[in-house]
Structure formats: C-alpha cells, structure tokens
Amino acid sequence: MPTASDLTGNPQLGLTLRAGSAGADRPISWVHASELTDPTQFLSGSELLLTTGIALPETEDGQAAYVGRLAAAGLSGLGFGIQLGHDEIPKPLLAAAEAAHLPVLEVPHRTPFIEISKAVSQALADTRSAEARRFETARNALTTAAVHGEDLGGLIGRLATELACWAVLLSPDGTVTQAEPAAAAEHVPALAPDLDRLRAARLPSSIGLSADGGHVAAHSLGGGHKLAGFLVVGREHAFGSTDHHITHAAASLLSIALIRTRTTADTRLRTTALKLLLTGHRTAFDELADPLGMRLPDEPVVVLAGSGHSPTLVDGGASSDLLAGELDGELIAVASASQQLPSARHLGVSPPTGLDGLPAAYRQARQALSEATRRGTAVVRFDDLGVGLLRDVADQGVVTRAEAMLRPLYDHDAGQRGELVRSLRSWLAHHGHWDPAAAELGVHRHTLRHRMSKVAALLDCNVDSPDVRAQLWLAIRLVA
Numbered sequence: 001m002p003t004a005s006d007l008t009g010n011p012q013l014g015l016t017l018r019a020g021s022a023g024a025d026r027p028i029s030w031v032h033a034s035e036l037t038d039p040t041q042f043l044s045g046s047e048l049l050l051t052t053g054i055a056l057p058e059t060e061d062g063q064a065a066y067v068g069r070l071a072a073a074g075l076s077g078l079g080f081g082i083q084l085g086h087d088e089i090p091k092p093l094l095a096a097a098e099a100a101h102l103p104v105l106e107v108p109h110r111t112p113f114i115e116i117s118k119a120v121s122q123a124l125a126d127t128r129s130a131e132a133r134r135f136e137t138a139r140n141a142l143t144t145a146a147v148h149g150e151d152l153g154g155l156i157g158r159l160a161t162e163l164a165c166w167a168v169l170l171s172p173d174g175t176v177t178q179a180e181p182a183a184a185a186e187h188v189p190a191l192a193p194d195l196d197r198l199r200a201a202r203l204p205s206s207i208g209l210s211a212d213g214g215h216v217a218a219h220s221l222g223g224g225h226k227l228a229g230f231l232v233v234g235r236e237h238a239f240g241s242t243d244h245h246i247t248h249a250a251a252s253l254l255s256i257a258l259i260r261t262r263t264t265a266d267t268r269l270r271t272t273a274l275k276l277l278l279t280g281h282r283t284a285f286d287e288l289a290d291p292l293g294m295r296l297p298d299e300p301v302v303v304l305a306g307s308g309h310s311p312t313l314v315d316g317g318a319s320s321d322l323l324a325g326e327l328d329g330e331l332i333a334v335a336s337a338s339q340q341l342p343s344a345r346h347l348g349v350s351p352p353t354g355l356d357g358l359p360a361a362y363r364q365a366r367q368a369l370s371e372a373t374r375r376g377t378a379v380v381r382f383d384d385l386g387v388g389l390l391r392d393v394a395d396q397g398v399v400t401r402a403e404a405m406l407r408p409l410y411d412h413d414a415g416q417r418g419e420l421v422r423s424l425r426s427w428l429a430h431h432g433h434w435d436p437a438a439a440e441l442g443v444h445r446h447t448l449r450h451r452m453s454k455v456a457a458l459l460d461c462n463v464d465s466p467d468v469r470a471q472l473w474l475a476i477r478l479v480a
Contacts, residue, residue: 001027002123004048004077004103010119013111015079019094020103026076029124031117037062038069045074048105048120050113053093054085060092067096078102079116083109131242138162138246146253153178155257159250160184163243165235169254170195172227187211187234194218195230203227204255206248208239215239219251221258228258267325270294274325274332278303278362282355294323297336300352303361305369306331307346328417330369334358341379346372349381363479370425374440385477402475408458420458421476423451428473432464 005024008017017024029046032039035055043049049070057063070078078097080089089106097104107116145158152169156178160167166184169177174195179185190211198205198220206219214236222228231251233239239247273288277296289295307330324333337352348368350361364382372380409420423441427448430437438445456463463469 001029001127002120003027004105006123007048007105007116007119013116013119014108015111015116016106018080018089018104018106019097020077020101023076023101024103026103028076028120031079031113031120033113033117037066040069040073043073043075046076048077048079048116049075050079050081050107050116052081052084052086053090056085056090056093063090063093064096067093067100067102071097071100071102075102077105079105079107079113081107081109081111081113135242135245135249139249142246142250142253146257151178152254152257153180155250155253156180159233159247162246163233163235163239165233165239167231167233170230170232172199172229174230177229184234187216188232191216191218191232198230199227204251206251217244217247219247221251221255223255223259226259226262228255228262266292271325271327274323274334275327277323277334278327278332278358280359296323296355297334297339299354300337301334301355301358301361302337302352303350303358303365304331304333304335304341305348305362305365306333307369307373330366332362332365346377347379348372349379351381351383367425367476370422374426374429399478402478405459405471405475406479409455412454412458420451420455423448424455424472425476427452428469428476432469 003025004017004020007013007028008015008024027046028048029044030048031050032043032047033050034042035051035053036042037055037057039049057066067078080086080093082088089104094104107113141158141162142155145154146152149155156167156169157180159165160180166179166181166187168179168184168188170188171177174188174192176185176188194207194209195218197207198218201220203222203224203226204220206217208215208217210216211234214234215238216232216234217239219231220227220229221231231247231254233247269288270292273285273292273294276282276288277285322333322335322339324331326332341347341349346369348365348371350364350368353361368380368382368385371385372378406421409424412418413420413422419441423437423443426440427434427437430440434445434448438448441448452463459472461468461472463472
C-alpha cells in the first residue's frame, strides 16, 4: 500500500510533509475528502483525509481536538489544501499532528484533490497486482517443494523462506516432525493451549496470536473428522493478507500430503492384516485389525477373488459383511455367505466355510478366478469346477501328500512373489501347449518355459512325463 512518504516522492503531486513524520510510513488504504469538523463516522481507518480547512475551528483547542479525533479514528494522514481557505496550514494543527504522529501533507493550489485520489488508487492497484504475483510465485514454489521433495521438510523450509519466518509441522499429538530453522521447535511448548483450541474446532481451522513478543499463526491440518497435524508459523512483525494466503496454501498442500500418507499407510496395514488372516495367522490378524476398525463378517463366509475394477471390492472395508483388499494384484474379499456377489470383470467364489477354513478357501477362490479368466466368464464357483468329488474320495492323508508335493512351489511363490503354481496350473490345463498357456498368463512362451524348468528343478521331476503331469494336476486340484 502507498504511504505519505510515497506520495511526497511523487513530483507530479508536489506534496510536502509538514508534520507527523513518525507516521509517514503508515499504509494508506483509500482517499476521502471532507470539510466536516468531525468526519470520523464516515471513515473506517487508514485513509488519507483531504480538506481545505474551510470549517476548521479557529481556536488552538478546537484544532487540537480536530486532530485528536482523526488520530483516534486511525487515519494514515491528512492532506491540507492551501490558498483556498488558508494561505498556510495553521501552526496549532501542525503541532497537534506532530504530537499525535499524524502525517500532514501540504497540498499546493495547483494540485487537484482528484489527482491525489488517482495516484493512491493506482498505487493500490499496483500493490494488489504485485501481491497477486507474489502469491502465485510462492504457491508454485510450495507446490514444487511438496511434489518433488523427499519429505515435507522441503515444503516447510520453502514456506519459512517465502514469509521470512520460522515454521514448524506438528503431528496430531503436538510432536514436532519438521522445523525450520531447527530452533523453531522451542516455540512449541508454549502453544499447547492454542493447539487444544484447534483440536476442538472444526477442520480445518486457524488462529492468530501473540507469543514471545512476536506474531504467530497456527493451522489445523486434515479433512473431514481426521486431524492430520498442525502448521505453526511466527515472526516478529505481523503477517499481511498475502502472507496469510500463502500460509493457507501451504496448509492445504500439507493436509493433502498427510492424508495421502496416512491413507497409504492404512491401506498397507489393511492388506497385511488380510494376508495374515488368509494364511492362517488369526492372532496376528486380530492385533492389527482392531485399531484399523476391521471387522470379520459372520460365519459362514466365502472368499471372493476378483479381477478388473470393482468399487465394491476395493471399498469393501467399510462394510460389516465384507472385508476386502488387494493381494498380489487380485481383489480379494472375505464376505458373508449370504451377501450378494459384487460386480467384477471376473470373479472366483469359494465354497462357504468357517473362519478356520479361510486359507483353503482363499486358494479355492483364486483357482475359480483363474478358471473364470480362462473361460472369459463373469463368475465361477469353485464347487462348479468338478473338484468336489476328488475331495470327497480322497482322505486327509492323500491331501497332505498333495500339499507336500507342491510345497516347494508355494514357498517359492510366497518368498519371491513368483507365479510358479499359477503357471503350472495354466500349462497343465492347456495340456502342455505353450502358446495358449502363455497367452492366458500374459507372458512370452519362453518365460513360461523358464518357469516350467524351475518347477521341474524344485520338484525334482520330469514335467514332460504324462504320469508326472497327471499327479501334478491331481495335486493342484486337491490342494486348491
């Protein structure tokens, strides 16, 4: 914003500062002309008031009272036009203005008041334009720091530079996670009551306060009902409007980054918990599931294995009848057996089972999905694969032997995120034909040949033998 000092530096106006030099750097928000002895009811503060003094009180006390009213209204200056009602500015008025630190500008007869208004208006427009450019530049710099920085420390450092302030990022419990400079963390303990106020307020919120002889702004970060942390900035002099806009921009970027980080972490934990459940580690699952709000559906349950986009399976964690996640590139869910099947490009469904039977049901659902993908059909139930009779006639000893036969392959796939079991199943289903099996798996036939060589090595068998193939096929069907 322009000041009285700025206006005296404009040679086209010819203004002279006659009193109140101590306040000459006070920002001027607007220009108002009035000949009233008390114009304060029409002023909002920080204006430059223009007058010719026609109605100015003649007495020294009257002029002092006039100046006192203007100073109390928060004016940034008084422009006094001479050679109209007065040849010069009355000395009592100048003395009172000097004492009140109210700048008084002498306006020569050749300078119309409208020219002063135009000059201030142009200066205000230039200021707004400059501040807009400053905000845009700062916001771009903050965005770059947020996108390309390894952590949020880069964004905090950029904010501190843009505002020439100290800045700290706090976790929801008030622990400092980033500080610029490092010594800024010393300001945090005194802010505990203010952080409590922000915790009680609706997200996002902000407060301004004075602390340690300086000015501080604190912002709560997050969205909805989830508090993700706090941003606090401070410096000796007050923050301006553009400073606040820049801080709000930083707070928004931080909120997005913190929510995304927390969501990613929650997704990884939910995926880990689901994998524990489906591999038979129920106790470990319970320890993770409770703080994550994961609830098992009522028995009996089925395991669903899907491919393609399925909002129901992806977002199913919010349902009490569906526990869902993504495992090894497949959409997997544990659902109540009575629940309506969700939509998916291909879906494999296990038979109903109790919670103790989930590991086997998981394998069955994946086998059914593989068959659904091979057939190009939407839904395949494991019970429709014709394996039920095999399980009925095979005693537990046979199933155990089948599991032992394939154990090296399952261990390999689990440890190296491999695809040996799936590749073997597809190759056998296609009667050992390389091209259709490779096409179903989405790999080159040479890749499939390499995998089959690995299978043969791990199982110490000749996969080209019809007897071996038959045993492997029976084992896969029984174990699934």
